[in-house]
Amino acid sequence: xxxxxxxxxxxxxxxxxxxxxxxxxxxxxxxxxxxxxxxxxxxxxxxxxxxxxxxxxxxxxxxxxxxxxxxxxxxxxxxxxxxxxxxxxxxxxxxxxxxxxxxxxxxxxxxxxxxxxxxxxxxxxxxxxxxxxxxxxxxxxxxxxxxxxxxxxxxxxxxxxxxxxxxxxxxxxxxxxxxxxxxxxxxxxxxxxxxxxxxxxxxxxxxxxxxxxxxxxxxxxxxxxxxxxxxxxxxxxxxxxxxxxxxxxxxxxxxxxxxxxxxxxxxxxxxxxxxxxxxxxxxxxxxxxxxxxxxxxxxxxxxxxxxxxxxxxxxxxxxxxxxxxxxxxxxxxxxxxxxxxxxxxxxxxxxxxxxxxxxxxxxxxxxxxxxxxxxxxxxxxxxxxx
Numbered sequence: 007x008x009x010x011x012x013x014x015x016x017x018x019x020x021x022x023x024x025x026x027x028x029x030x031x032x033x034x035x036x037x038x039x040x041x042x043x044x045x046x047x048x049x050x051x052x053x054x055x056x057x058x059x060x061x062x063x064x065x066x067x068x069x070x071x072x073x074x075x076x077x078x079x080x081x082x083x084x085x086x087x088x089x090x091x092x093x094x095x096x097x098x099x100x101x102x103x104x105x106x107x108x109x110x111x112x113x114x115x116x117x118x119x120x121x122x123x124x125x126x127x128x129x130x131x132x133x134x135x136x137x138x139x140x141x142x143x144x145x146x147x148x149x150x151x152x153x154x155x156x157x158x159x160x161x162x163x164x165x166x167x168x169x170x171x172x173x174x175x176x177x178x179x180x181x182x183x184x185x186x187x188x189x190x191x192x193x194x195x196x197x198x199x200x201x202x203x204x205x206x207x208x209x210x211x212x213x214x215x216x217x218x219x220x221x222x223x224x225x226x227x228x229x230x231x232x233x234x235x236x237x238x239x240x241x242x243x244x245x246x247x248x249x250x251x252x253x254x255x256x257x258x259x260x261x262x263x264x265x266x267x268x269x270x271x272x273x274x275x276x277x278x279x280x281x282x283x284x285x286x287x288x289x290x291x292x293x294x295x296x297x298x299x300x301x302x303x304x305x306x307x308x309x310x311x312x313x314x315x316x317x318x319x320x321x322x323x324x325x326x327x328x329x330x331x332x333x334x335x336x337x338x339x340x341x342x343x344x345x346x347x348x349x350x351x352x353x354x355x356x357x358x359x360x361x362x363x364x365x366x367x368x369x370x371x372x373x374x375x376x377x378x379x380x381x382x383x384x385x386x387x388x389x390x391x392x
Contacts, residue, residue, distance in 0.1 A: 021061040025113070025180040028205040032121075032186040035214035038262025041187040044214065045117045048185070052113065065112035067102040071095050073186075074120035077130045077138070084142040096142060096176070103181060114182050121188035124196065132188075136196035144177045144203050177203040222258045226270060230254060233274035234296070249281050253297035256307065265328070272322075272330045273298060273309065275376045280311045280320055306333070325364050329371070344370040 033041045046068075053066040073080065087094045104111045118139070124132040141148070176182050184205060186192075192211055200206040217225050231251050259266055281294050295312045307322040307330060322330040348366045 021063060023056055023060040023064050028180045028182075028184075028208065030184040030186075030206050030209045032188070032192050032209055032211045033214050034121075034188045034191055034211070036216060036261060037189050038264045039214045039216040040263060041214050042117075042119060045115070045119075045185050045187060049115050052115070052183075056113075063109060065108055067105075067112060067114045068117065069095070069099050069102055069114060070117040070119060072119050073130065073135050073139075074122050075130065077134050080130065080135065080138055084138060086142060086145065086147050099176060099182065103179075111181065116182060116184045118184065118186045121186050121190065121192075123190045124193040132190065132193060133195045133199070136199045140199045140202055140206075143205065177205050179205070216261055216263050218260060222260075222263075222266075223254075225263075226256070226258050226266065227251060227254045229267065230270045230273060230277075230298075233271060234277050237274055237278040248293040249277065249296060250293055251277070251296045251298070253299070256298060256300045257302070268328075269330070271376050272371070273307070275371060275374055276309050276320055276322060276330070276332070277311075278374075280309060280318055283318075326361070327368070329364070329368065331364055331367050341370050341373040343373050 033044065035041060049066055049068045053064075056064050056066070071083070083095050085094055086096055099114055099116055102112075102114045122128065122130045122132050122135060182205065197209065200209060216222075234249050234251060256269070277296050277298075281296075293313065297310045297312070298307065299310075300307050305324060308319055309322065310317055310319045312318075321333040323333055325331040344366050347369050348362050351365075352362070
């Protein structure tokens with residue numbers, strides 16, 4: 007919609023965005039560097055940018071496919087089938103461009119995760135996976151084969167594609183953004199197989215490194231503040247208190263960032279619990295200052311909530327599964343469902359459950375949606391964990 011400040015009626019314009027050049031990336035780096043997180047963040051970022059500057063009605067969909075599995079399994083998942091009414095990954099990718107709820111075709115970001123290592127006698131092998139992707143994305147069935155012919159320098163020449171392969175494939179579709187992630191470098195034979203497709207001719211290889219030093223410290227406090235802010239809405243009076251993280255003095259580590267993220271998520275859980283149980287909430291307190299410190303000599307993390315000179319502290323120690331557990335009892339801070347679940351388990355298995363306090367805390371993490379992966383709760387009784 008377009009109008010002017012002189013009061014004229016707005017003019018309806020048909021916003022339109024049609025990419026003409028394919029975009030494909032190969033992100034590689036050490037485990038925990040943030041490759042998968044970057045891919046997930048690109049979906050809302052691309053949508054926001056296009057919506058603001060080109061077409062607000064255009065949707066960006068996401069399809070994820072893991073490549074680090076036996077090659078026979080990958081062949082089944084990437085199989086080209088005669089219609090799109092199945093769960094073939096190829097059909098899903100094509101179907102996401104235009105769903106029944108969309109007024110126009112959109113973009114699809116395909117995350118091809120965990121490209122395996124290169125080498126013979128591996129299953130899967132990076133070269134085999136690259137060839138399979140090249141074949142299926144180009145609409146070809148069968149195996150990746152070359153034949154003797156009049157190739158460059160008298161070498162091998164690839165067979166011509168079947169006439170209907172372009173209808174089955176997606177290699178010429180610039181609305182499909184493809185991003186590979188891997189812990190390993192992209193080797194030349196794999197790149198050669200991929201570059202036979204138009205969508206991978208300009209494949210950009212990017213080395214992703216984990217944040218270090220001051221950047222890692224800045225990430226830690228920014229992420230903790232974000233998690234605390236997200237959990238504030240469930241405080242007793244709707245999160246009107248301003249819970250401010252004033253100090254974060256913890257070891258941030260190096261390399262893989264996932265243990266640090268997990269540690270910060272647990273801290274946010276305890277900060278939320280400390281703020282929720284604070285007596286000051288009943289007296290109209292508008293802010294609570296939080297400080298977190300770590301004592302390397304005792305391996306204890308201390309979380310302190312302070313307002314107007316009144317302090318509440320909570321000491322945490324590492325325990326089973328590398329979780330943080332309170333040194334003193336936190337029964338009043340636990341979700342009642344966690345306490346109920348452990349009580350029911352004790353009835354079912356008397357004298358068999360050991361260290362119920364840690365089990366209660368783990369179940370408390372689950373009910374609080376702390377997102378500590380992996381979170382697996384198994385029970386034959388649906389009501390026990392529902």
